[in-house]
Amino acid sequence: MADAAAVLRWLHGLTLLDELEPPDREYLAAHGRRCELQPGQVLHAADHEGDALWLLIDGQIVLGPPSRQADGPDGVTRRSITSPGYPVGWDAMVWPYRHRWDAVATTRTRALRISRHAVDAHRADDPGFAGRLAAIIMWLAGEQVRRQHTRLVTRQYDHEIDQVSAIIAERAPELRVTSPLHRIPTYLRSRPTVADALRALEAVRDGADAAESEIARSVLGMLEGLRGEWRVYRALQRVYETAAGFPDGVPAREVRAQASRALIELFDRTDHRIEGLENLPAEPGNIVISNHLGTHPSNRLPNSFTVILDTHFISSMILYRAYGRAPVRVVRDSYWYEAAHERYYERLGYVMVPSSEPGAPATSSQRAQRWEQFVSQASTVLGDGLDLMISPEGRPGPTDGSPGRMRIGAFRLAATLRPEPLIVPIALANFDLRLSTTVLNASVMAPFRISEVVDDPTDTEQLLIWVNDVLTPRFRQWVAATAALG
């Protein structure tokens, strides 16, 4: 913004100051001085006399009480100003002409500074300008009160979608009946239409209606976490289509590899932490067990399929990254109505085990046949130098109290196979929580052989006692420690 003419053009485009008339803008352009502010720079302090108005050009300024910490954050949430043209310092343009709060730049910020002296001189010369400026300040002050009301109420609500819905509903009388803002709460409540909500908000933010623009800007600021979750959701959709969309004839190994790469792209967008990678065996071809966690319902795809994040995290971020080979998972058969589930897992070449569908229970002969088939498939996988991932719980659950009851099948398998494989335990935490509010944690624990921990691993009773009385409590401690990684 090199000269007064450029400043004037910029002022004309500001919806926040649309009450001003052209001569007002000409005056401000002629008396304004462009300033560049560094992060942490204080524009004004609470209780100090006001000496200027600062029209924000770009960057971010926060308004709030003086910091309670000499250095570093004090944990207090302050009001962020990012709207171009916002007149920071207005609070000292009214009696008693002292600032009510601090104003601090939090990023590199540019502003147009107009001295208090220049503003007062024009207010004295032109009562019309004085009235128009005072009307803008009165609106800003009322809006500040409304924001505080909203904050008082919505701090009770964890979910930003409820907060946004409450804010838009409360401001509904100020909106045009045709305003896209009325649609936002509905768009936000379905994950596939979050992108439509964000696009609509961005369009309103950049539009001509000052009040709606301010609301949209405020709402977009609240939805940053949701935006991050939506990016992960898009990546989940790509993972599903990557795996399920492969044509027949492409080897399952290649499908798993490509899916792993898509999953790594997905998880790279999340906050996550992995400990204990040094415990991984030098070579794959082991049985990998983990506790099993549910996935937040917001990650369900439109075809009702949910990409379970915890086991996909292990297969991609730990095993594929370590060995360059995607593992094979043991997964339950699809129920008859789970077309999306079947379509996804069919292409991955996983070991499918019967699900507990209602109907006549399997005979002992059928169970024996299924077991032999399972052992054969598992042996092939391990013999090919691939890891075999098993969740002994069978069913997913929450992090708290995980794992639930663990079945002995994985350990019977280990006891049956020759050569006896290593068992690598991985503890998982927080995969059942909202991605925008958590860190996904995983801990690789020291591997062992079943014969090292159970005297006779072919004895079902001994296995049961060891799983229930030794492994499960120990695994719960691992999960609790993993959850606490931060």
Added chain:
Amino acid sequence: MAIRGAPGLPNELIAALSVIASVRDVGARTVLVRQRDRVHELGVLLAGRLATVVEFGGIGSVQVETSQQVGRVFGWSGIRPGCRATETVWAQTDCTIVTLPIEQVRDLLAANPQWAAPLYELIAGALADRARDLQARTIDAERELPNG
């Protein structure tokens, strides 16, 4: 008029407002301004306690403030033509208030545009003080919330 900053109003404006002002007593539980309604009066509290309630869609009505401050202004959003009340204000106790018919206030300002700035600034100052005090209250309340 016992409002912070009121001594800064031009004497002529104070005189003109005094002519149209009425002092009256209202009983407890009287609704003075209702959210989303057209505003008929600009009001100032002289004695008693007012409560401010805001209705949030999907949450319901929430009492966000109470005030016994002499000079507390309500109905200010009606000063601008076409604007409706943004909150509900009711008398939590028996109150004494000063009221000014909003149409007559607007007529005064239209006839005397030099009075708009001092009156708007007076109201803005009072609102800024409320916002600061509300923020302090919110911060204190947030500090009391348990972790997790």
